[in-house]
Amino acid sequence: MSKQNSTAKAALKLNYKQIFLIGFGFLASSLAWSIYNSQVPLILEQRFQLSGVLIGTIMTIDNFFGVIFQPLVGAASDKTRTRIGRRMPWIIVGIPVCALFFSLAPLQQTLWAFMGAIIIFNLVMSLWRSPVISLMPDVTARPLRSKANGVINMMGGIGSILAFLVGGILSDIRDDKFFAFFFASVLMMIALFILLKFVREPDSLSFREEHNISIKNTISNRWAYQAREALADDPHAKDEEEAQAAEGKKRSFAAFLTLPGAEKRSLLFLLLAVFSWFMGFNAIEAFFTLFATNTYGISGGSATMM
Structure with a gap:
């Protein structure tokens, strides 16, 4: 590494406050998914008497x-340009719609109404999850993204803990489990408020400058200016696009076919291991509360907190 690059890297400093606040978006997403995966199977079995096969099928909707x-929305948000940035328009529309239908879902007494609510929730969630995850790299120089990603993942973990502990307690208050879902909806709206109040994308500043729109002296705008300067000074920024293009070529199926036989087998076994891990994890996540309630006779809330 050259002396210039070493100096530039040393000058970069992660804005932990900004990343922590951005993490509320991922916290809300993780919290909602955890409550969804723990409570929806219980409702499908206890209220609508569905079989395990049908419950498992319904629980794959979010994956489809x-x-x-998510990839389509991620690409579309890259091309979006507005006064509030590239990602925020998707987030501003998506979170309130998700919060509304997530709260309505447990109140539905017919299967079709319940399915309609959770399908809309899943669809809209897939429209804002990619943009909210993309906020971090949009304001963070490449050498600092590993640290920033650690903060984001920590916030996601906190969201899951809140879902299992608080959501578990709330789910037993009423038979329809409304308060657990409402809790997630409230947290989603709080996360949206925090993002609107404290997070400004550097692209938003550029758009406002190009269109002569006033920029107030707020903490979010000051942080956005700092992020834009850090990204401009990042010695890796110019090479990032080329690196991503090269990485895309490496990931192509044609590149896989050119690998030596030993490397192909190694990669296939690795992919099989990842596939098996995710399959097992999702099976446990979707059916654990049903297993605990049916096997040990405990409440859905207690099963969630386990």
Whole structure:
């Protein structure tokens, strides 16, 4: 590494406060998913008497939407340009709609109404999850993203803990489990308020400057200016696009075919291990509360807190 790059890297400093506040978006997402995965199977079995096969099928809806829509929305948000940035328009629309239908879901007494609410929730969640995750790299220089990602993952973990502890307690207050879902909806709206209040994308500043829109002296705008300067000074920024293009070529199926036989087998076994891990984890996550309530006779809330 050259002396210039070493100096530039040393000058970069992670804005932990900003990353912590951005993390509320991921916290809200993780909290909602944890409550969804623990409470929806219970409702499907106890209220609608569905079989395990049907419950498992319904619980895969979010994965289908995630695979289809999240990459498309991520690419679309990259091309979005507004006075509030590239990601925030998706987040501003998505979170309130998610919060509304998440609160309405446990109140539905017919299967079709309940399915309609959770399908809309899953669809809209897939429209704002990618943008909210993209906020961190949008304001963080490349050498600092590993540290920033650690903060974001910590916030996601806190969201899951809140879902299992607080959500578990709230789910036993009423038979329809409304308060657990409402708790997640309230946290989603609080997260949206925090993002609107304290997070400004550097792209938003550029758009406002180009269109002669006033920029107030707020902490979010000051942090956005600092982030833009850090990204501009990042010695890795110019090479990032080329690196991503090269990485894309490495990930192509054609590149896989050119690998030596030993490397192909190694990669296939690695992919099989990852596939098996996720399959097992999702099976446990979706059916654990049902297993605990049916096997040990405990309440849904107690099963959630386990």
